[in-house]
Amino acid sequence: MNPLTLKIIFTIGIVLWLIIRIPYQREQQRNTIVDDRKTAQEKVIRFLVLVGILFLPLIYVLSPWLNFANYRLPIWANGLGVVTFAIALWLFWRTHHDLGKNWSPTLQIREGHTLMTNGVYHSIRHPMYTSVVLLCIAQALLLPNWIAGLAGLICFSIAYATRIDKEEQMLLDQFGDEYEAYRQRTKRLVPYLF
Template sequence: MNPLTSKIIFIIGMILWLLVRIPYQKEQKKNTIVDDRKTIQEKLVRLLLLIGILFLPLIYVLSPWLNSVNYQLPIWANVLGIAALMLSLWLFWRSHHDLGKNWSSTLQIREGHTLTTNGVYQNIRHPMYASVLLLCVAQALLLPNWIAGLSGFIGFSIAYATRVNQEEQMLLDRFGDEYEAYRQSTKRLVPYLF
């Protein structure tokens, strides 16, 4: 596939990704926060994720600065990247849709927060993280560059390692045995595997 085509497909995917989140961010601002566990560490991790998934890919797409570390991929890898991007977008949208008013971009519990166990949450506790992981796969397969293509994995790995346990502890503190039973019946990222 032409490198320009794969870059355009990735950028369109990122625009759609950002558009999915807008209505939920607006709704989030209306809710009262009853438990806020945002920290400086979380803000730094979110910044690293943003750099890895958005800023470095944009630099690669819009300038020649990173071209010295490009790599070659066969056409089937680009097609797989498009499939991963589409699945990522669907899962990202569906995760937001199923959470509804319970969604928060940070470690917060809002007034009236309920435990979501339906839709994609029926089998996966963290489908939004799974969607980000799929986005990182798409990024590596659509942006064949050792920096821009793989930077998403680095940001995601740090975010996942530092945030998921904190998020699960917050939900366990809030929902107790109900969340523990849910944890025992689901997988974190990939249903039936992990």
């Protein structure tokens, strides 16, 4: 596919990604926080993810500044990127939908927080992370640029590595044996694998 088409597809996907989150962001602001484990490190990590998934790709899409780092991919890889992005968006929406009032963008427990084990949470503990990994893979396949294309994967990998254990510990502290039993019967990101 031509680079302009790929940039347009990626931009539409990112806009949809942001739109999916809006109603849940509003709902989340109305809930009372009972356990807040947000740290300065987490704020920096969240900013790093925004740089990798939004800012650097937008610089690539809207300017020629990063063109020196372009690479070529076969058309089938671009098609795979479109399909991967569609799956990522569906999973991102479904995860928000299943979580409802329990969703939080940071390490927080809200009043009335319940352990979600249904829907996409039936076999994956962290489907939101899975959706972002898929989005980052799609980014690399739709934006054939060593900087803009790979920035999402690199930045999100750092975020995942620094946050996942803290999130699991927070849920274990909140839900105890119920969460431990849930952990034993599910996988973190991909059912039956990881």
